[in-house]
Amino acid sequence: MAMAIAFSEYGGPEVLSPLEIAEPVAGPGEVRVRVRAAGVNPVDVKLRRGDFAGMVPVTFPQRLGNEFAGVIDQVGADVSAFAEGDEVLGFTAMAAYAEVLTVPADSVTAKPDALPWEVAGALSAVGQTAANALRELKVGAGETLLVHAAAGGVGTVAVQLARRLGARVIGTASERNHDYLRSLGAEPVRYGAGLVERVRALAPGGVDVVLDAVGGEAVDASLELVADRARIGTTVDQKAADEHGIVRLRGARSAELLAELAGLAAGGELVLPIAAAHPLTAAAEAHREVETGHVRGKVVLTTG
Structure with a gap:
């Protein structure tokens, strides 16, 4: 037994x-x-x-x-x-x-x-989810990627793989994780009220693609930042994917x-x-x- x-x-x-x-x-x-x-x-x-x-x-x-x-x-x-x-x-x-x-x-x-x-x-789980997400969202060199929950498991891997692809990465996290995100190659930003304005201040040229591992308000912010809903993907929020036509990331x-x-x-x-x-x-x-x-x-x- x-x-x-x-x-x-x-x-x-x-x-x-x-x-x-x-x-x-x-x-x-x-x-x-x-x-x-x-x-x-x-x-x-x-x-x-x-x-x-x-x-x-x-x-x-x-x-x-x-x-x-x-x-x-x-x-x-x-x-x-x-x-x-x-x-x-x-x-x-x-x-x-x-x-x-x-x-x-x-x-x-x-x-x-x-x-x-x-x-x-x-x-x-986190490695394959992150790798498949970047592939499905077609993240490429020179693009700006916003990762919600960048200090979590999926976010940690996604930040590093995206940097290997040549993308600029902005990652949301609590302030205690900002130095950690910098060590991975991401530019940290605090989540919560005012997130859209903080991201726009960091990336006045705009955000090209979003990988969300939070759902809810993070998706709302993403919709304000990226017009092309095929470039917004969530690993967690099926309801938002259905309602807004963003990508529900799964991956084989x-x-x-x-x-x-x-x-x-x-x-x-x-x-x-x-x-x-x-x-x-x-x-x-x-x-x-x-x-x-x-x-x-x-x-x-x-x-x-």
């Missing part, structure tokens, strides 16, 4: 509890991974609270977690790219908060030796893209700070931290 984290009713972090599961067996085309680290994301919090009730199928007890890193200990039939003992990072759907899991072999990629376990376990996950991001992170060309690493059994505490909305980088769960 093995342990996973699950919830049997919607509610606060306290509804998360250990769940004993039978050890899965790797089927054809699959690998079994002993998890070392799993990222905690805002979507996990929203699922646990019931924000998506009626939209995302849930079967109680419901597990959580969409990204992980660990060691392969079983290889299914028809898998030749990996072997027992390989260190990998990858992605799944509502299953990564666990000691062990099985996934299709094309959902993992080799973990570079230089990449810490915590970063490897937290890279997939792939092992190839994850491998590229892992290589950048291992080489020091992409920084993903780990705000906190909690034991798997402390998932409730990890959720409380993420739920504040003020995490710099990522929070992860570890299995020791």
